[in-house]
Amino acid sequence: MGPPPVRRIVVEREPTVVAPPPSNGRPAPLPDAPMGAKVTERMRIENVSLAYGDRWVVRDVTLPVREGEVLALIGASGSGKTTLLRSLNRLTEVTAGATRAGRVTLDGQEISDLEVTALRRRISMVFQQPNPFPMSVFENVAYALREERRGGRDEEHRGGWRGRRRAGRKELEPAVVEALQRAGLYEEVKADLNHPALRLSGGQQQRLCIARALAANPEVLLLDEPCSALDPISTATIEQLISRLRESVAIVIVTHNLQQAFRVADHVAFMHLGELVEYGSSDQVFDNPRQQRTREYISGAFG
């Protein structure tokens, strides 16, 4: 099965809360306790189910997302990983007909109670396919830095109509450079920051998208198969990047590459047909899976 069809965005709705689908009776797996002192739980996914129309594609998932560690979502194609990930920054709401049941909290607050643009600045996302905007490299990153007209997280910018001003290049330059450096792209593009981003290679484009996502200093970073279009060298760069970032950002990564999940993740969640089958530390899941289905998947019996 290929990637799911991307539907036209029709409306941005308030999330519809509906009754969850009948659970299959199996108790939701209990999340492990935090490992170290510096690891703090930032987000919590509680009994979340997601549907497109009346088709439930994610059922009753409960997971913690912690700062200071990387959570990897693995599972066969179509098992609902992308859908779950997109629901974390309410991007499912731009898909017509998508509904969510259950709670997702960020620092204890239900995410649908937060203002959506502010939420998305705190929870950034990088997509499967690199998707830079048709602008220059610089503008791509600067775009993320520019404040929304009003509101947003940054209360200093609430000056009403008069307080609104497009930040100039000079002001933004340090932050842009920093974001590019964090994404490990700066050295390659510093000479041509003004070139169109679409002229970069695929790997460079993906790192640009990561830089863009990092620019606004998000607290949670969602990565949907960020390396699926990349060569081994770019992949290694991005994996290093992820291990560097884990100190400061809570990271959730979807990947089909089990080696990669093993390398970068502290905890692994295995999903199958919309259900969370197993959740545990990556050592435990890969060396000593508790569930038969996990064992089969990891040993390549399916998926």
Place this chain on the structure above:
Amino acid sequence: MIHTPMGPAAPSPRPLPSPTASPSRPARQSTGHGQDSISSWPLMDRVGYLLCWAAGLLLCALAAGIVLVMFVKGISYLRPGLLLEHPSASQSQSGSGGFLDPIEGTLLLTAIGIALAAPIGVAVAVWLSEYRRPAALAQAVESGIEMIAGAPSVVLAFFGLLIFARPSLAFLSQTSAGGAVYGRSFFAAGAMMSLLALPLVVSATREGLAQIPAHMREASYALGKTRATTIRRVLLPSIRPSIASGTTLGMGRIIGDTAIVVILLGASLHLEGAGGTPGLSTLRGTGSTLTSYVFENSPAGEGNAPEKAYAAAFVLLMMVLALNMVVTRLSSGKPRWLAGLTGPMLWRWMPWRD
């Protein structure tokens, strides 16, 4: 029937039927495109093939004929002076002056029309493509735009007359000594002209928006941007060429239209201002354009000066050709043939495409 692969160079083992043989059953050829030789087709098919060539050549001949005629006539009657002289009322062709005023009128009218049509058209297109709620209203607006696109300019001009002849809008047009409002002015004509360009701007913009993949919008939302910001900073900048080509096509429509000018602009010889304020008076006043100048100087009009008509028509055609080149430039690399001539609405009739 078994498909026998045959290299393009392989000699045909079959004897070629002669044209007069006219087989009753179509001779089936087991060859792919580009490999079957036309001489082996049934007569009917060959006739069709020839008709296709004839039709294509006819179109070329027509275009070449029009351009050639206008060039020959235009160059033989056009003096540079004509472009810079004001027209004057005279029976003889040599005495009736040049067409400076019509050229100015054309430029002014086009500017007014586009200044109105471009922002409105883009706004409507964005609303239709990006928001469209309530859906029923969006559909009504869509059909409204389609109606404007289909409405003949004579009718638009008549409607404009009704609007601008209202006493409450007297400040936009000329008023007679007795206080009657004529409803004729550059402003009135420009407003109606903008309706000619509006559907073109709308459809070009919508077409551009439709080509931006959904993930581009999502990438922007994922950065915490609102829909409005996404439209302003990502979508509109990236469809600038589409908007430009819609606008240019719209300019072409405005420059080429005659009915609105002769009815709503008054087709007076000179730009005749109305009222005191200099700039405003021209907008409120009447005038003429190249199209109305050609019309009035043709045998059907009052001036009847064919040489002047040819010369002005030549200038008009040059303007249109220049705009045409701009459009071709802008739409090169578009997936569609003659993108812009056929609006996105027309895709409704080719739904098997996606």
Place this chain on the structure above:
Amino acid sequence: MLRHSRWQRLNLSAERRAELALGAVSVAVLAFVVAMLVTVFVKAWPSFAHNGYIKWFFPGGDVDQQIKAIVNSPPDPAHYVYHLRAWPLLWDTALTTGIAVVLGLVLSVLSAIFIVEFAPQSMKRILEPVVRLLAAVPSVIFGLIGILLVVPWINQHLISQGRKLSVSYVVQLNGAGLLVASLILMVMIVPIMVAITVNALSAVPNSWTEGSAALGVNRWRTMWRVSVRTARPAIIAGAVLATARALGEAIMLALVGGSRSFPVNLLDGRTALFEPVRPLAATIITYKDNLSVVPLSQTLYAMAAVVLVSTAALSLAAWSVKQPLKRYGIRT
């Protein structure tokens, strides 16, 4: 219950404001169209009412004379003259449009097939600007060429003295008339039909045509049987749009139609081709200078209303054309 801070609420409303502003512009455009339909009809109503509504469309007498009577009607509103039987105008409209669309359909489908399938690469590259040019030439230039070059040529070479004499008791033949009018009209509407047809033909999935070619069907038949058939709704839509454009064409027809209204008499055989025509839209242009006469302006608005309704009806017709596609289970 949603909890927003004050500024977050404002942010939402800023977003909402953008939507409302764009929606308002769109609704204004819609309101404008509705207003146009209504006011044109209101203004036109006396003309229909005084002629017994449906009789307005009937034959009966010389339209030019009737209009002259309307122009000369007494200034007292109680004595306005409205008598009009508009059939000759309607008939001429139908004839010119019909001929132009039928001929245009043939020409455009053939040339579209040529462009999509048979034309060598170089021809293909020439034909795009050619069609664009034909679409862009202003109608007044078509009219000018028509009246200054084509009409005199037809008058000299195609109309014999005998033919002129044969109808001289009803109408003078000078070359301007049905033939020139509908041919030039055809040239004017062909580009849009070609453009639509070319796009439709080239949008037919390759697998369909390849499927046909794999059966050993030659290129012409594949084109004709598979592509043209698939593209039929688009071709018809193009023809409908072209019809709307032809109905509304005024300037060119006012120039080359011959300067009098005359219901072309098909019984005259080939002579009918040379008889003058004056469709509705051209009539409106012809009498534009007498708009200050109230009953005449109402009469002209009635003609405009008929044109407007026909073009709107064509849009609806085009809408219904796409319905058959539903049976392929195609989402539109």
